[in-house]
Amino acid sequence: MSSTQSSSSGTQPLLALIYDKTFRSILYQVLVFGGVFLLGWYLVNNTLTNLEQQDIATGFGFLEREASFGISESVIEYSPADTYGRALVVGILNTVKVSALGIFLATILGTLIGIGLVSPNWLLRFMGKTYIETFRNVPLLLQLFFWYSVVTNAFPGPRQALNPMAGVFASNRGLYLPVPADHPAWTAALIALILGLIGAFLVRKWALKRLEATGEVFPYLSAGIGVAIGLPILAWLVFGAPTEMNTPSLQGFNFQGGISLSPEFFTLLLGLTIYTATYIAEIVRSGIQSVPKGQSEAATSLGLKPSWVMRLIILPQALRVIIPPMTNQYLNLTKNSSLAVAIGYPDLVSISNTTMNQTGQAVEAVTIFMTIYLSISLLISFFMNWYNKRMALVER
Structure with missing residues (x-):
């Protein structure tokens, strides 16, 4: 009688753990993750084995080889001799x-x-x-x-x-x-344009805060456009105004x-x-x-x-x-x-x-x-x- 009671008392914590919702949710997630991992490992291993049997090289070493084909248009310089x-x-x-x-x-x-x-x-x-x-x-x-x-x-x-x-x-x-x-003035004008856009954004942010605080309207749109356009023109003039x-x-x-x-x-x-x-x-x-x-x-x-x-x-x-x-x-x-x-x-x-x-x-x-x-x-x-x-x- 005492042995039965001791065995039942020993299984109670295990049953309580199994019926606990938090434990079961974690267990299910671990099992699903393990199943997905095993499936992925099987697919990758099977693919590599098949490629090896067919004498097909694997890896990303080909990225360093010469491409030997042209590209009609590109943002950066490219030739068929590149990789x-x-x-x-x-x-x-x-x-x-x-x-x-x-x-x-x-x-x-x-x-x-x-x-x-x-x-x-x-x-x-x-x-x-x-x-x-x-x-x-x-x-x-x-x-x-x-x-x-x-x-x-x-x-x-x-x-x-x-x-x-x-x-x-x-x-x-x-x-x-x-x-x-090509001229340094245009590079300077581009940098000034970026700074002008940032300045226009800051002017707009300041104007909206001022409107919320005082109710006074500031023409931030025209001011921002003036800053965004004026700075590049000024940089262009300073660097020689090439035409x-x-x-x-x-x-x-x-x-x-x-x-x-x-x-x-x-x-x-x-x-x-x-x-x-x-x-x-x-x-x-x-x-x-x-x-x-x-x-x-x-x-x-x-x-x-x-x-x-x-x-x-x-x-x-x-x-x-x-x-x-x-x-x-x-x-x-x-x-x-x-x-x-x-x-x-x-x-x-x-x-x-x-x-x-x-x-x-x-x-x-x-x-x-x-x-x-x-x-x-x-x-x-x-x-x-x-x-x-x-x-x-x-x-x-």
């Missing part, structure tokens, strides 16, 4: 370039259309709805094919290139624009000099901007409509201009609703840029595919561009989450 690693860096920068510009332009276009959707003007509402229903319901890949065919067929060859103004040429090879010739331009000119079968926008880059940027702006417009519309009408009515009764009401009253409150879904669209635009391979723009996926075909390092190449896209997406999410926290209401 695969540098070629992949070119692809990363090309992806970041088109994604950043696409996010910027799609945000502006989508915001303007979203504001137009809630405008009392029926024509603006009609045009906005027509735009959204047209471009949102056509797959992005088909839009890229359409715009690419338009861009490449609507313009003549380089020898018959359109010349709408001095130094500007448009052909089926791209758009060529003049740029300032020499690097103008494109026809040499052989194409233009040389200046700066060019390739049909592939322009098509991809246009498609991403137009397509993503449709979703951003609906997000902005819903954000604006989430603000109680009493806010705008109260602001109007105080005599504020409609533009001030939208900029100072409605949009700041709507941002709390707009930012989270806007983050998803930024991520979608960045990932949709991988469709560039369909029209020949040398983005990360396109260059990775070429690398994979030449080296046979399929697993490594796919791992690289998956990791890069994951890193870019996480950076965008981190920044937008930080900005969302700043815009959130602070509870007392």
Whole structure:
């Protein structure tokens, strides 16, 4: 009898531990994590074994080998004699370039259309709805094919290139624009522009605090524009005020000099901007409509201009609703840029595919561009989450 009692008393703590919710939740998580780890280990080990049996080399040593293929456009200098690693860096920068510009332009276009959707003007509402229903319901890949065919067929060859103004040429090879010739003054002006934008931001922040404290309005917009423009002009004058331009000119079968926008880059940027702006417009519309009408009515009764009401009253409150879904669209635009391979723009996926075909390092190449896209997406999410926290209401 005593032995039975002792054994039952010994199992009671174990049963109590098993029936404890906290312990079971931790146990289940450990088991799931262990199962996922074992599955991953099995897949990796099986892949390496199969590659070894087929005498396929593994590892990332191929990144130091000569690439031996050209890239049509790059942000940094590149030649076929460079390594695969540098070629992949070119692809990363090309992806970041088109994604950043696409996010910027799609945000502006989508915001303007979203504001137009809630405008009392029926024509603006009609045009906005027509735009959204047209471009949102056509797959992005088909839009890229359409715009690419338009861009490449609507313009003549380089020898018959359109010349709408001095130094500007448009052909089926791209758009060529003049740029300032190399001079220290332009570097100084660029640094001054960055400082001017920072100064404009600080002026705006000070003006809003002053408005909140005293009720006095300071024209921070015009003052900020003056600072952002005035500093670069001053730096340009101090460093000699150069006026020499690097103008494109026809040499052989194409233009040389200046700066060019390739049909592939322009098509991809246009498609991403137009397509993503449709979703951003609906997000902005819903954000604006989430603000109680009493806010705008109260602001109007105080005599504020409609533009001030939208900029100072409605949009700041709507941002709390707009930012989270806007983050998803930024991520979608960045990932949709991988469709560039369909029209020949040398983005990360396109260059990775070429690398994979030449080296046979399929697993490594796919791992690289998956990791890069994951890193870019996480950076965008981190920044937008930080900005969302700043815009959130602070509870007392």
